[in-house]
Amino acid sequence: MTSIRWRLLAMLLLATGAIWLSAVVWLQHSTRAQIERVLDSRLAEAGHMVSSLLSDQGLALAVSLDAEGSLDLPDFRMFEGGMERQLHCQVWSLRGTLLGQSGGAPQTRLSDAQEGFSDTRTDSGQWRVYTVVNHDLGVEIVVGESMAMRENLVADVRAGLLWPILVIAPMLAAAIWLSVGRGLRPLGSFATALSARDDDDLSPVAAGPLPPELRPMGAALNGLLTRLAGARRRERDFIACAAHELKTPLAGIRTQAQVAKAAPEDQIRRHALDKLVGAVDRTARLVAQLLDLARVVDDQPAPGAQDTLDTVAVKTVTEIQELARSRGVDLRIAGDAGALAVNPVYLGLALRNVLENAINATPAGSAVTVALGEHGVEVRDQGAGIDPQELAHVTDRFFTGRNGKGSGLGLAIAQAAMERLGGKLTFRAAEPHGQIVQLAVPHHPALPPAA
Amino acid sequence: MRILIVEDDETLADGLLAGLQLHGFTPELTGTCDDAQQALGTGDFAAVVLDLMLPDGSGLDLLRRWREAGSHIPVILLTALDSVADKIAGLDRGADDYLGKPFDLDELAARLRAIARRQEGRATPVLRLGALTLDPAQQTAFLEERMISLSRREYALLLALMERPGAIVSRDTLEDRLYGWQDGVESNALEVHVHKLRAKLGAGAIRTVRGVGYQLAEAAP
Numbered sequence: 001m002t003s004i005r006w007r008l009l010a011m012l013l014l015a016t017g018a019i020w021l022s023a024v025v026w027l028q029h030s031t032r033a034q035i036e037r038v039l040d041s042r043l044a045e046a047g048h049m050v051s052s053l054l055s056d057q058g059l060a061l062a063v064s065l066d067a068e069g070s071l072d073l074p075d076f077r078m079f080e081g082g083m084e085r086q087l088h089c090q091v092w093s094l095r096g097t098l099l100g101q102s103g104g105a106p107q108t109r110l111s112d113a114q115e116g117f118s119d120t121r122t123d124s125g126q127w128r129v130y131t132v133v134n135h136d137l138g139v140e141i142v143v144g145e146s147m148a149m150r151e152n153l154v155a156d157v158r159a160g161l162l163w164p165i166l167v168i169a170p171m172l173a174a175a176i177w178l179s180v181g182r183g184l185r186p187l188g189s190f191a192t193a194l195s196a197r198d199d200d201d202l203s204p205v206a207a208g209p210l211p212p213e214l215r216p217m218g219a220a221l222n223g224l225l226t227r228l229a230g231a232r233r234r235e236r237d238f239i240a241c242a243a244h245e246l247k248t249p250l251a252g253i254r255t256q257a258q259v260a261k262a263a264p265e266d267q268i269r270r271h272a273l274d275k276l277v278g279a280v281d282r283t284a285r286l287v288a289q290l291l292d293l294a295r296v297v298d299d300q301p302a303p304g305a306q307d308t309l310d311t312v313a314v315k316t317v318t319e320i321q322e323l324a325r326s327r328g329v330d331l332r333i334a335g336d337a338g339a340l341a342v343n344p345v346y347l348g349l350a351l352r353n354v355l356e357n358a359i360n361a362t363p364a365g366s367a368v369t370v371a372l373g374e375h376g377v378e379v380r381d382q383g384a385g386i387d388p389q390e391l392a393h394v395t396d397r398f399f400t401g402r403n404g405k406g407s408g409l410g411l412a413i414a415q416a417a418m419e420r421l422g423g424k425l426t427f428r429a430a431e432p433h434g435q436i437v438q439l440a441v442p443h444h445p446a447l448p449p450a451a
Numbered sequence: 452m453r454i455l456i457v458e459d460d461e462t463l464a465d466g467l468l469a470g471l472q473l474h475g476f477t478p479e480l481t482g483t484c485d486d487a488q489q490a491l492g493t494g495d496f497a498a499v500v501l502d503l504m505l506p507d508g509s510g511l512d513l514l515r516r517w518r519e520a521g522s523h524i525p526v527i528l529l530t531a532l533d534s535v536a537d538k539i540a541g542l543d544r545g546a547d548d549y550l551g552k553p554f555d556l557d558e559l560a561a562r563l564r565a566i567a568r569r570q571e572g573r574a575t576p577v578l579r580l581g582a583l584t585l586d587p588a589q590q591t592a593f594l595e596e597r598m599i600s601l602s603r604r605e606y607a608l609l610l611a612l613m614e615r616p617g618a619i620v621s622r623d624t625l626e627d628r629l630y631g632w633q634d635g636v637e638s639n640a641l642e643v644h645v646h647k648l649r650a651k652l653g654a655g656a657i658r659t660v661r662g663v664g665y666q667l668a669e670a671a672p
Contacts, residue, residue: 151491244504244552247531250462251553255466262473270566272469279462400506 008180013173017165024161030118031157035150040117042130043087047132047143051443052084054137090142110144114222187212190218200230223364232428241398242290245407249283282407289409293397296416306345309337309441311370315344316351323356328364331355335372342441343421347377350417350425353410354379354437361435376423376441391427414439452497452565452610453628454478457487457513458529459506466556468498474560475590475606477628484508491517495627496524498566500559503530503541511544518545525566530553564588571614578613581669583652585613592652599651604629606642612657612667621664 021386067433088105092098098107111118111129181431190210204222248259253276260272275305316331324331358368371378388395390401395415398408411425414437418425422442430436454471458464459482471478479494481487484507491499501509514526525547530537533551541549548562564587568576580584584593590606592599601609611628612620626641645665649657658666 244531247503247552248463248504251529251531252462252464254458254468254553255463255470255556259466259469259473262556263469264473267471268473272466274467275462282462 004105004184005177005180012176013169014316016172017169020165024158027159027161028154030153032150035153039145039150040130043128043130043143043145044117046140047089047130049415050091050143051132051139051299054134054141069167079239079286080167087146089243090144092140093140094133094138094140105144110142127223134196156206186214187208191212191213194221200235201227202232224380226390245286246283249279249286253279253283271423286407286409289353289407292353293409293413293416295344296349296420301396306341309340309342309347309377310345310372312342312347313337313351313370313377316348316355317370320352320355320359324359324368327359327362329359329362329365331359331370332364332367333370333372337372337374337376337441340374340376340441340443342423346421347423347439350421350423350439351377351379353414353417354425354439357406357410358383358435358437375438379437380430380434385429385433385435386427388429395425452476452563452607453494454563455487455490455494455496455499456480457482457484457499457505457510457541458502459483459504461503463552467559470556471500471560471563472603475559475587475603475610476560476563477607477630482506484510484513487513488516490521491524497570498525498527498545498547498563500527500529500563501530501546503528511541514541514543514546525570527559527562527566528542560587578610580616582669583613583656583669585609594652601651602644602647605651606647608641608644609667610646612665616667619660619664619666623662 010036060319081314087102088110090098090105090110091100091309092109096108098109101107106124108122110127111120111131112120113120113129113131115131115133118131120127120129124146127144128147129142129144131140131142190205194205202225204225205218256276256279260269260276263269263272264365264442313333317331321331329441350412355368355370358379360382362368362381363383366382368379368381371380387401390399393399396408397412399412400406400408415425424438426438426440428438430437452475454476456464456467456471456478458480464480464482468478468480468591478500479490479496481490482505484505487499490496501510501514505513505643510528510530514528517524517526524635526545527548527550528546529550529552530541531552533549538549547566549561560574564576567587568574570607575621576586576588578587582595584594585591586644587610590601590603592601592606592609607629608625611625622641629641629644645657645659658668660666
C-alpha cells in the first residue's frame with residue numbers, strides 16, 4: 001500500500017492543480033470577453049474618428065477623391081513593437097473605389113459588411129472589422145484590426161497566470177510533504193513506543209498523548225493487549241498448576257525409588273516398587289490429560305468430521321468398559337439420539353472424562369448409566385454426588401475437591417471439549433443420591449444417509 | 452523423633468513414611484489441613500513436613516495459623532512452587548526450611564536432623580555421653596572405638612535418651628518417640644528394646660526409674 005504521505009501529497013497537488021487550471025480557463029474566457037469589448041469599442045471609435053476627421057476637413061471628397069485617387073491618412077500606429085501595423089484603415093467610395101488607406105493596409109477590401117462589426121479572413125490573417133458609412137462625403141470608412149493581436153493579449157494573460165503555478169507548485173509540494181510528515185509524527189512515535197517495548201510488556205498504551213484520530217486505534221490496541229495479558233496470565237497459572245501437579249508425583253516416584261534402594265527388607269522394597277509403578281502410570285495418565293486439554297483449548301479450527309452421537313457414545317462406552325469392570329461398576333447405555341450429529345473427537349473426550357469420574361465415584365456393585373436423547377447425553381452415577389459448595393469449581397483445572405483424587409483435569413477437559421463443539425456441560429443432583437452430568441449437544445443438520 | 456507429614460499425594464506420602472522410618476524417624480501421616488491441625492494438637496512432634504497445596508486449603512495458611520497460635524514447632528515446607536519469591540514467602544510465614552519437589556529423601560532426613568539439633572541447642576551432629584557417642588546421620592553408636600549396630604527402634608530409643616543426658620525420660624515420651632499411630636504398641640515392647648540395648652551397651656547403661664521412666668547412665672567401657 002502506498003504511504004499516506006505520498007498519497008496525501010499526490011491528492012493535494014492534483015486538487016490544487018485542478019482548481020488552479022479551472023481558474024486559468026475561467027480567467028482566460030472572461031479576459032478575452034473583456035479585451036474584445038474594449039478593443040471593439042476602440043475600433044468603432046477609430047472608425048468614427050476617421051469619419052469625423054474627413055468631414056471636419058470640409059473636403060468635397062466624393063468628387064475630389066475620385067479625381068485624385070488618393071487620400072493622405074494618418075498612420076495608425078497604435079502599438080509599438082510587435083503590435084504595430086495591427087490596425088488598418090481603408091476609405092472606400094460608395095461606388096466601390098478604394099480612395100485611401102493607412103500604410104501597410106491590404107489593397108483588398110477588408111470586409112464586405114455594410115455597416116458595423118464583422119469578422120473576416122484575408123490573406124494576411126483574421127480581422128475584426130468596423131465599417132462606418134459617411135453619407136455626407138459618400139464614403140465608407142473600414143477599420144480593421146488583426147485578431148492575432150487579440151490572441152497575443154489573451155496569451156499574455158494566460159502566461160501570467162500559468163507561470164506562478166510552475167514556480168509555486170514545487171514549494172506547495174514541499175510544504176505539503178513537511179506538514180503531512182509533521183501531522184503523522186504522533187503515529188510514528190506511537191509505533192516507536194510500541195516497538196521499543198519488552199516482549200513481556202502487555203500494559204495498556206497511554207492514550208493521553210495520542211491525537212483524537214489515533215485514539216480509536218489506541219483503544220482497540222489496548223483492548224487486544226488486555227485480552228493478551230489475560231490469556232498470558234491464565235497460561236502462567238496453568239503452567240504453575242501443571243508444574244505442581246507433575247512435580248508432586250515425580251517427588252513421590254523419586255522418594256519411592258530411594259526407599260526401594262535403601263530398604264533392607266524385601267517386603268518394603270517390593271511395596272515401594274509397586275507404588276513406583278502405580279505412580280508412573282498415574283503420571284502418564286496426567287500427561288495424556290494435559291495433552292488432551294492442550295488439544296481441546298487449541299485455537300486450531302475444529303476438525304470438521306461429524307458422526308452420529310449414538311456411534312460416538314457407544315464407541316466411548318466400549319473403550320471405558322474395562323475400567324468399569326475392574327472397579328465392579330455396571331456401565332450401561334440406553335436410549336437413542338436419532339440422527340443427531342456431533343464432532344466425534346470432542347464429544348468422545350468429554351464423555352470419556354465424565355464417565356471416568358462417574359465410574360471412580362460409584363461404589364462397586366452400583367451402576368453408571370449413559371442415556372442418549374435428542375438433546376445429547378446424560379451420565380448418571382450412584383456415588384456420593386458432588387459437594388454443592390464445590391460445584392462451581394469442578395470444571396476448574398486441577399481442582400480435585402476435598403477428596404483430592406485424580407488429576408483435577410477430567411471435567412476441565414470435558415467442559416472445554418463441550419464448549420468447542422458448541423454444547424454445554426451441566427450438573428444436577430440425582431435422587432436419592434449420585435450425580436447427573438448432562439452433555440447437551442447443539443443440533444446440526446442431520447448426516448446424509450450413507451451411500 | 453516423631454515427624455508429622457502433611458502431604459495429600461498418596462505415593463509421595465507413602466514414600467515419605469517408609470523413607471523417614473528407614474532414617475530412624477517415627478513419621479505420622481495426614482493428608483489435609485484439618486487433620487494436620489488435629490494431629491498437632493494431640494501429638495508431641497519434633498518437626499512437621501508440610502506440603503503447600505492441600506485439598507482443603509493452603510499449607511502456608513495452616514503454618515500462619517500455627518505461628519499465630521504461638522507454636523514453635525519446626526516446619527519444613529515441601530512444594531512444587533520453588534521460585535525464589537515462593538521460598539521467601541514460605542520462610543517469612545514461619546517455615547524453618549524449604550524443599551522443592553522433587554527432592555532427595557536423604558537430604559530431607561539430614562535437614563530434619565539439623566532442625567532437631569538446633570531445637571536441642573547443639574551444633575555438633577554427634578551426641579556424646581562419656582565413652583558413648585551416637586551419630587544420627589549414620590544411625591550408629593560407638594562405645595570408645597567399637598561400633599555398635601542398632602536396629603531402627605533401638606536407635607530411636609537411644610537417641611531419645613541421649614538428647615538430654617542425665618534426664619529421666621518417661622515411658623509415655625519414649626513410646627511416643629518409638630511408635631507411630633500406625634504401629635500397635637504391645638505393653639512390653641519398650642522393655643524388649645531397652646533390654647536389647649542394655650545387652651549391647653552394658654547392663655548398667657540404662658537405669659530404670661521405677662514408676663517414672665528411664666535414664667541413661669555414663670556407660671562403663
